Amino acid sequence: xxxxxxxxxxxxxxxxxxxxxxxxxxxxxxxxxxxxxxxxxxxxxxxxxxxxxxxxxxxxxxxxxxxxxxxxxxxxxxxxxxxxxxxxxxxxxxxxxxxxxxxxxxxxxxxxxxxxxxxxxxxxxxxxxxxxxxxxxxxxxxxxxxxxxxxxxxxxxxxxxxxxxxxxxxxxxxxxxxxxxxxxxxxxxxxxxxxxxxxxxxxxxxxxxxxxxxxxxxxxxxxxxxxxxxxxxxxxxxxxxxxxxxxxxxxxxxxxxxxxxxxxx
Numbered sequence: 001x002x003x004x005x006x007x008x009x010x011x012x013x014x015x016x017x018x019x020x021x022x023x024x025x026x027x028x029x030x031x032x033x034x035x036x037x038x039x040x041x042x043x044x045x046x047x048x049x050x051x052x053x054x055x056x057x058x059x060x061x062x063x064x065x066x067x068x069x070x071x072x073x074x075x076x077x078x079x080x081x082x083x084x085x086x087x088x089x090x091x092x093x094x095x096x097x098x099x100x101x102x103x104x105x106x107x108x109x110x111x112x113x114x115x116x117x118x119x120x121x122x123x124x125x126x127x128x129x130x131x132x133x134x135x136x137x138x139x140x141x142x143x144x145x146x147x148x149x150x151x152x153x154x155x156x157x158x159x160x161x162x163x164x165x166x167x168x169x170x171x172x173x174x175x176x177x178x179x180x181x182x183x184x185x186x187x188x189x190x191x192x193x194x195x196x197x198x199x200x201x202x203x204x205x206x207x208x209x210x211x212x213x214x215x216x217x218x219x220x221x222x223x224x225x226x227x228x229x230x231x232x233x234x235x236x237x238x239x240x241x242x243x244x245x246x247x248x249x250x251x252x253x254x255x256x257x258x259x260x261x262x263x264x265x
Contacts, residue, residue: 050115062160063117064108066152067124068144069097072104074126086136093140101144109155119158119183122149128165130189142173153181160206164244165189171198179203188212188243196233206239209258214242214250219257226261234265 050060073096074082085093105120112120127141152159159182161174166189174184175198182203186192188210196205208229213222226240240262246255 050117060117061119062121063112063115063119063157065121065123065162066105066108066148067122068127068141068148069100069104070127070141070144071124072100073097079126086140090139097140097144101147105148105151109152109157112157113155117157119160120152121160121162122152123162123164124167125164128163128167128189129169130166134169137170142170146173146176149177149182153178158183160185161203162244163187163190168194171195174199175202177203183239185241186243192229193232196238201237204237204239205233206241208243209241210243211245211247211250214254214258215247217254219251219253222254222257223261226258227265230261230265 053060073085073093077085108120122145124141124145127137127145129137132141149159149161159177161182161184163185164187167186168191171190171194174182179202183206184195184199184203186195186205186207188208190208192205192208199205209222209226213225230238230240240258242258
């Protein structure tokens with residue numbers, strides 16, 4: 001539709017120009033305002049994000065993302081509706097997942113390899129054990145999650161396990177994943193010290209300065225918590241990182257305190 005409607009294309013470009021972020025010394029210039037529409041459907045181009053950040057001296061680790069059939073189906077159906085499906089039509093759900101999973105990772109892995117990225121993001125949020133009974137989790141989540149992670153590793157990549165919500169109950173299962181080829185990224189809900197205790201050097205732990213702490217607390221509190229993480233989980237096999245992402249409303253002084261704790265250690 002956009003390709004055949006010059007008026008719509010022009011209007012979109014004007015909108016994008018009006019909301020474009022200002023360029024800064026630390027923001028690589030990837031898009032020129034006049035060409036924004038070329039990076040949106042249906043004329044989408046691939047951005048060379050890695051090269052743009054490399055020019056700024058910043059490494060880009062993740063070369064894409066993949067998730068499980070559960071996340072895709074649950075997101076499409078909505079949490080409430082899909083929860084009913086799991087109870088009322090479990091066989092159909094299993095059949096659908098079995099049909100989906102062979103097709104989820106391949107293209108993303110090939111793209112990551114082609115562009116030289118070292119790892120691929122494997123995400124889980126509604127698949128957290130805190131959301132499901134043990135029986136449901138072991139039937140509808142873990143077999144598919146494990147298969148996808150093994151596909152990532154078999155492709156010669158590292159699997160970055162982005163685990164939102166609380167996964168503490170099932171931490172033992174992660175010993176089944178390939179040793180030394182995964183990074184478990186936690187968001188503050190999972191007991192990160194329990195994760196280190198159970199997994200030891202089986203995989204790297206990353207996290208887990210909570211978003212709420214970066215927004216609501218003081219630099220001293222952030223610094224002390226980061227130092228506790230580094231001393232309790234490091235010095236090897238640990239990456240200090242925000243829990244999930246640094247929120248847009250994080251206090252700059254708190255983010256600086258997190259960085260300072262890492263540098264001082």
